[in-house]
Amino acid sequence: MIKRVFLIVLDSLGIGDAPDATLFGDEGSNTLKSISLFPGFSAPNLQKAGLFNLVDYYEGANAPLASYARMREKSAGKDTTIGHWEIAGILSPEPLPTYPHGFPKEVLDDFTEKTGYGVLCNKPYSGTQVIDDFGKEHMATKKLIVYTSADSVFQIAAHEDVVPIEELYRICRIARGILAGKHGVGRVIARPFTTEGEKFVRTTNRRDFSLEPPRKNMLDYLNENKKDVISVGKISDIFCGKSITESHPTHSNHEGMDTTLSLLKKDFSGLCFVNLVDFDMLYGHRNDVAGYQKALMEFDAFLPIFLENMEDSDALIITADHGCDPATPSTDHSRECTPMLIMGNGIKQGVALGIRDCFCDIGKTVLDLFHIPNTLPGVSFYGEVIK
Numbered sequence: 005m006i007k008r009v010f011l012i013v014l015d016s017l018g019i020g021d022a023p024d025a026t027l028f029g030d031e032g033s034n035t036l037k038s039i040s041l042f043p044g045f046s047a048p049n050l051q052k053a054g055l056f057n058l059v060d061y062y063e064g065a066n067a068p069l070a071s072y073a074r075m076r077e078k079s080a081g082k083d084t085t086i087g088h089w090e091i092a093g094i095l096s097p098e099p100l101p102t103y104p105h106g107f108p109k110e111v112l113d114d115f116t117e118k119t120g121y122g123v124l125c126n127k128p129y130s131g132t133q134v135i136d137d138f139g140k141e142h143m144a145t146k147k148l149i150v151y152t153s154a155d156s157v158f159q160i161a162a163h164e165d166v167v168p169i170e171e172l173y174r175i176c177r178i179a180r181g182i183l184a185g186k187h188g189v190g191r192v193i194a195r196p197f198t199t200e201g202e203k204f205v206r207t208t209n210r211r212d213f214s215l216e217p218p219r220k221n222m223l224d225y226l227n228e229n230k231k232d233v234i235s236v237g238k239i240s241d242i243f244c245g246k247s248i249t250e251s252h253p254t255h256s257n258h259e260g261m262d263t264t265l266s267l268l269k270k271d272f273s274g275l276c277f278v279n280l281v282d283f284d285m286l287y288g289h290r291n292d293v294a295g296y297q298k299a300l301m302e303f304d305a306f307l308p309i310f311l312e313n314m315e316d317s318d319a320l321i322i323t324a325d326h327g328c329d330p331a332t333p334s335t336d337h338s339r340e341c342t343p344m345l346i347m348g349n350g351i352k353q354g355v356a357l358g359i360r361d362c363f364c365d366i367g368k369t370v371l372d373l374f375h376i377p378n379t380l381p382g383v384s385f386y387g388e389v390i391k
């Protein structure tokens with residue numbers, strides 16, 4: 005009997021080969037391949053677990069610890085919100101709105117009227133470059149730097165000395181209320197920055213304000229059945245806090261991994277849902293192959309410590325929500341398949357679960373592990389992996 009499931013999302017660790025990648029302009033993107041073939045790579049624990057049994061360019065394990073699958077995304081998107089929603093059992097047949105030419109005047113006029121702040125930029129932009137280009141003007145005028153990307157996001161950058169953190173969060177909540185209906189972007193993101201020496205640098209006080217999930221999902225079923233739903237990282241933000249029973253915001257992969265390890269000592273029954281965001285935020289979007297590689301190797305070192313401290317009634321699932329290949333010219337998310345590894349004392353080892361047609365199979369399986377009847381889309385692999 006499984007008592008606890010730890011579901012860890014390695015944010016943006018795609019493994020390439022999405023059949024519809026061309027439709028998203030991402031043909032040839034392969035995040036894991038770019039990292040693993042970069043000089044200096046070593047991930048023996050992920051190799052033993054079975055991650056590289058999912059690819060043909062790196063040696064796999066002969067007897068992997070995990071059962072494993074390649075996950076294909078079915079929803080019409082490649083962003084964090086849609087990816088996590090699909091993992092939890094929500095299909096999104098229509099993409100969330102994007103703004104390649106900036107946000108329309110009526111949106112920004114409403115934003116200025118309700119917040120009292122003017123706006124700079126209003127273009128798709130690199131998050132680090134935008135503060136270099138508009139930071140001084142922001143400091144002089146107190147206007148907010150509003151920008152977007154190829155994803156469905158409304159991002160607000162402000163210097164912490166000009167707009168205090170809680171004020172920036174208040175502004176983001178107002179923006180979230182404005183950006184509904186046809187302008188219902190996936191996330192409003194607070195992007196605070198500060199000054200180090202003569203440079204502007206982003207701080208770790210980022211916060212995401214997502215759309216509320218449109219349909220009943222894995223978290224709701226767990227909550228209704230009196231199971232704990234513990235969020236680590238930005239999971240609570242992605243699901244608007246809905247059905248979350250305990251939240252642990254984090255500022256880095258290190259903090260996320262430390263928090264998850266500490267939760268192994270907590271007596272609970274249910275799901276610990278973890279997002280490790282540095283892969284995407286610090287390295288994928290910045291085309292930093294070496295940094296991404298180092299971060300994955302740090303997770304590799306974390307994995308055996310976590311496994312050694314698991315209880316016999318625990319299950320661990322490792323997956324991703326999309327790709328973000330740091331070796332391509334693009335700095336945006338990439339449409340890729342994602343890995344799925346499931347392991348634990350009560351889980352069979354080395355079962356090849358093939359190519360799954362939907363991330364929803366994960367949420368469906370989590371509910372089956374707790375014997376919770378549900379009507380989520382997807383096909384559970386519970387029967388193939390449970391001992």
